[in-house]
Amino acid sequence: MELKAITANRLRDGAVVWLGPQGDWVERVELAAAFDDVAAKAALADAERSVTANVVVGVYAFEVEVVDGATKPLRQRERIRAQGPSIRTDVGKQADALDRAA
Amino acid sequence: MALLKKGHAAEDTWTHVADDAPVPANGAVTVSAARWAKERQELAGRSAPLGVRLGSADLAESVAADLGRFALVTVDFPKFRDGRGFTTARTLREHYGHTGEIRATGHVLPDQYQMLRRCGFDSVVVPDGADLAVWAAAHTQYTVAYQAAVGDEGGPLSLLRRRFAKAG
Amino acid sequence: MTYLAPKRHAGVYRYDEIDRQFLNERVAEYRGQVARRLSGALTEDEFKPLRLMNGLYLQLHAYMLRIAIPYGALATHQLRGLARIGRRWDKSYGHFTTRQNLQFHWIRLEDTPEIMAELAAIDMHAIQTSGNCIRNVTTDQFAGAAPDEVVDPRVYAEILRQWSTIHPEFTYLPRKFKIAITGSANDRAAIRVHDVGLLAKRNEAGEIGFAVYVGGGLGRTPYLGAKVSDWVGEQDLIAYLEAILRVYNQFGRRDNLYKARIKILVHQGGKQKFIDNVEAEFARIRGPKYRLDPAIVEAIERNFAPPPFEELPPFSEAFDRAKREDAAFAVWARNSVRDHRAPGYASVTISLKPIGGVTGDITSDQMDIVADLADRYSFGEVRVTHEQNLVLAHVRQDDLFDLWKALDAAGLGTPNAGLITDLITCPGLDYCSLANARSIPIGQEIQKRFADQQRQHDIGDLKIKMSGCINACGHHHLGAIGILGVDKKGEEFYQITLGGNAELDGAIGDIVGAALPPDEAVDAVESIVDLYLERRQPGERFLDTLARIGMGPFKEKLYGAA
Numbered sequence: 001m002e003l004k005a006i007t008a009n010r011l012r013d014g015a016v017v018w019l020g021p022q023g024d025w026v027e028r029v030e031l032a033a034a035f036d037d038v039a040a041k042a043a044l045a046d047a048e049r050s051v052t053a054n055v056v057v058g059v060y061a062f063e064v065e066v067v068d069g070a071t072k073p074l075r076q077r078e079r080i081r082a083q084g085p086s087i088r089t090d091v092g093k094q095a096d097a098l099d100r101a102a
Numbered sequence: 103m104a105l106l107k108k109g110h111a112a113e114d115t116w117t118h119v120a121d122d123a124p125v126p127a128n129g130a131v132t133v134s135a136a137r138w139a140k141e142r143q144e145l146a147g148r149s150a151p152l153g154v155r156l157g158s159a160d161l162a163e164s165v166a167a168d169l170g171r172f173a174l175v176t177v178d179f180p181k182f183r184d185g186r187g188f189t190t191a192r193t194l195r196e197h198y199g200h201t202g203e204i205r206a207t208g209h210v211l212p213d214q215y216q217m218l219r220r221c222g223f224d225s226v227v228v229p230d231g232a233d234l235a236v237w238a239a240a241h242t243q244y245t246v247a248y249q250a251a252v253g254d255e256g257g258p259l260s261l262l263r264r265r266f267a268k269a270g
Numbered sequence: 271m272t273y274l275a276p277k278r279h280a281g282v283y284r285y286d287e288i289d290r291q292f293l294n295e296r297v298a299e300y301r302g303q304v305a306r307r308l309s310g311a312l313t314e315d316e317f318k319p320l321r322l323m324n325g326l327y328l329q330l331h332a333y334m335l336r337i338a339i340p341y342g343a344l345a346t347h348q349l350r351g352l353a354r355i356g357r358r359w360d361k362s363y364g365h366f367t368t369r370q371n372l373q374f375h376w377i378r379l380e381d382t383p384e385i386m387a388e389l390a391a392i393d394m395h396a397i398q399t400s401g402n403c404i405r406n407v408t409t410d411q412f413a414g415a416a417p418d419e420v421v422d423p424r425v426y427a428e429i430l431r432q433w434s435t436i437h438p439e440f441t442y443l444p445r446k447f448k449i450a451i452t453g454s455a456n457d458r459a460a461i462r463v464h465d466v467g468l469l470a471k472r473n474e475a476g477e478i479g480f481a482v483y484v485g486g487g488l489g490r491t492p493y494l495g496a497k498v499s500d501w502v503g504e505q506d507l508i509a510y511l512e513a514i515l516r517v518y519n520q521f522g523r524r525d526n527l528y529k530a531r532i533k534i535l536v537h538q539g540g541k542q543k544f545i546d547n548v549e550a551e552f553a554r555i556r557g558p559k560y561r562l563d564p565a566i567v568e569a570i571e572r573n574f575a576p577p578p579f580e581e582l583p584p585f586s587e588a589f590d591r592a593k594r595e596d597a598a599f600a601v602w603a604r605n606s607v608r609d610h611r612a613p614g615y616a617s618v619t620i621s622l623k624p625i626g627g628v629t630g631d632i633t634s635d636q637m638d639i640v641a642d643l644a645d646r647y648s649f650g651e652v653r654v655t656h657e658q659n660l661v662l663a664h665v666r667q668d669d670l671f672d673l674w675k676a677l678d679a680a681g682l683g684t685p686n687a688g689l690i691t692d693l694i695t696c697p698g699l700d701y702c703s704l705a706n707a708r709s710i711p712i713g714q715e716i717q718k719r720f721a722d723q724q725r726q727h728d729i730g731d732l733k734i735k736m737s738g739c740i741n742a743c744g745h746h747h748l749g750a751i752g753i754l755g756v757d758k759k760g761e762e763f764y765q766i767t768l769g770g771n772a773e774l775d776g777a778i779g780d781i782v783g784a785a786l787p788p789d790e791a792v793d794a795v796e797s798i799v800d801l802y803l804e805r806r807q808p809g810e811r812f813l814d815t816l817a818r819i820g821m822g823p824f825k826e827k828l829y830g831a832a
Contacts (some may be wrong), residue, residue: 012308013378014332054310058328075760077699080708081330085700087628087710091361091376092331161520183319183402185442189519192439197554211312213303213320220438233311236302243299246292248432249508250559251439 109241195222276345277650325396342370444522485536582614586667630658698738705738707755
């Protein structure tokens with residue numbers, strides 16, 4: 001079954017966010033809700049409300065898989081968006097993750 | 103719709119007649135450029151004020167010969183990003199010497215107000231619900247410009263700069 | 271507000287109170303626009319062009335701010351200011367672009383009004399570095415220093431910068447508009463691939479005028495600019511540009527984003543018709559209102575007066591001895607040091623392409639170091655090249671060794687300026703939301719393969735330029751070897767082109783064959799270079815050998831029998 005997650009950028013700071021299971025916007029892709037095709041369409045429509053409310057911009061859906069309960073992007077672009085630049089592991093969300101782990 | 107002149111609300115004394123509606127005998131009316139081209143003969147005899155409405159693709163050239171008849175030319179901006187109207191107004195003013203009113207219609211942002219003025223627009227039609235305070239503020243946002251434009255009453259400063267006259 | 275002034279002889283335009291007033295008005299306008307966006311009074315669709323005209327993009331990870339560095343010229347206090355801004359508002363590093371600007375990649379929208387105010391305090395801004403308007407006017411990084419220079423292009427770059435700043439008629443063009451100017455027939459500003467390219471020159475009477483090329487550009491449909499006039503006199507420069515822009519604003523296509531640049535109007539809409547329209551408009555508007563007064567030119571010129579060069583012998587003992595005594599210095603000097611018009615001086619290229627580093631990136635600490643060195647050795651000015659390096663234009667040859675030691679200690683002494691590992695990569699899929707593939711790691715891999723200095727010198731002049739998508743910010747069309755990242759079924763692939771060059775007799779590269787996966791693409795670059803080394807005749811650069819033997823041998827080597 002093809003799964004999708006919904007993503008956007010937060011308006012105020014441009015941070016990458018994903019739609020979470022509670023309908024809120026989460027900052028780590030692992031926590032993103034994964035939808036089947038039908039649910040994804042409904043979620044996209046829902047997410048537009050955040051656009052109207054000037055919370056996020058640029059909402060779209062992309063393909064994911066769920067591994068051990070964690071949502072994972074299937075394509076390189078979304079992986080980079082989720083982690084940060086591949087050539088600088090000291091910046092981006094990947095660096096925040098390291099900080100969290102430390 | 104509100105009509106703005108020099109940053110403030112003004113009354114629109116014109117009737118803008120659709121292509122398929124009859125042109126009243128009296129009163130100030132505008133017709134589209136297409137209608138003017140077709141019905142020039144009939145309309146030419148009109149003694150009440152006449153204006154023409156240009157679309158974004160209409161060139162100033164297309165009405166240049168008849169400018170003397172028009173007290174008002176409106177120039178439409180279908181989208182604020184479509185900047186052809188700036189050239190249309192500028193050409194009407196600078197090249198053809200049009201002294202009548204030039205008015206911007208359609209979708210324009212207050213952030214474009216001074217550019218409109220400096221291209222020769224006298225007035226702007228803003229949509230219902232527009233924040234007139236933002237338009238008023240935009241009208242005086244800049245007091246300095248770096249190039250020659252229409253209405254440089256302030257005269258040239260040193261180098262390329264121009265200072266806007268207080269009257270704006 | 272206390273403003274720092276540039277060092278007395280720095281070749282930058284000096285702001286006065288009128289310029290500063292303008293900039294403050296711009297900052298105030300922008301502050302209001304951000305507030306209206308955050309409150310929802312402006313939709314994203316309305317706000318986007320406004321923020322783009324203040325250099326603010328929404329990118330893969332965050333907002334990206336592209337700060338204007340007019341024709342690549344920086345006073346040292348400005349470079350220090352950028353370092354501070356990078357520390358305070360970003361992650362203490364920036365990236366120099368192929369249009370001589372600086373990008374910060376981790377910006378928050380809500381911080382940008384403050385950032386604009388901080389930029390204004392050092393006479394800088396991000397005005398019109400994006401958007402469908404006239405962009406940064408770029409020029410030769412050796413302006414005012416190169417022995418082959420006929421006219422100093424910075425003077426006219428500055429005049430056009432002012433003229434194009436919030437031009438009331440030309441701020442909502444069909445598409446972006448890029449102008450470049452060279453003052454030497456050895457064009458180091460790539461004028462043939464700009465919407466308007468200007469070659470500043472002199473006639474027999476010694477008067478200054480311009481050859482004007484229009485309709486150059488890269489991207490989906492690359493074109494070299496067509497010459498529309500061989501001579502536009504200095505006084506007519508503004509009027510002629512107004513005519514070109516007016517014709518473009520009026521007739522450039524607005525129905526199709528991919529056909530909206532002026533290059534389409536010129537090359538697909540009838541070149542002679544375009545020229546006739548421009549000449550007709552020029553004839554109409556030529557007159558006192560648009561005349562470029564010689565007094566204006568003179569006043570602007572005063573900002574770019576030659577610094578007080580010392581009277582020095584053309585040959586520096588100290589420089590020569592240092593090269594003999596220090597092999598590493600000699601290696602660096604061999605291609606990082608260029609002749610200067612003033613005897614005893616040199617222009618220095620600081621490579622921002624360390625092997626395995628991120629091309630064109632610089633840390634805030636490095637910015638401070640370069641600023642200090644520029645104060646000490648180059649009259650307080652730094653230039654940004656369109657190939658993502660820096661230049662100290664006026665260095666005494668006697669000082670070169672000390673300068674190099676300091677650069678080397680700061681990680682800025684990579685001796686590869688102009689060599690194969692001095693490649694261009696755009697930020698690519700690591701940063702950019704437009705990208706199809708990553709550029710930086712491919713560039714790093716290529717650099718590592720060619721890291722051997724001796725081999726690099728043997729290969730000589732061979733420019734590699736890479737873009738992560740067809741928008742061609744990496745100028746891949748102009749690479750002797752060009753690499754374009756593409757997306758094939760969700761995977762990153764790389765298409766190779768050969769034979770591009772950015773000189774006045776420019777050329778767009780030709781595709782060699784089908785796109786390759788990353789490892790094979792890097793191998794292919796090595797194969798191409800090996801073939802060149804095998805087949806070249808004495809004195810031939812890569813481009814010469816390619817011109818002589820043609821694409822055939824390269825296609826065969828990479829893809830087998832044709």
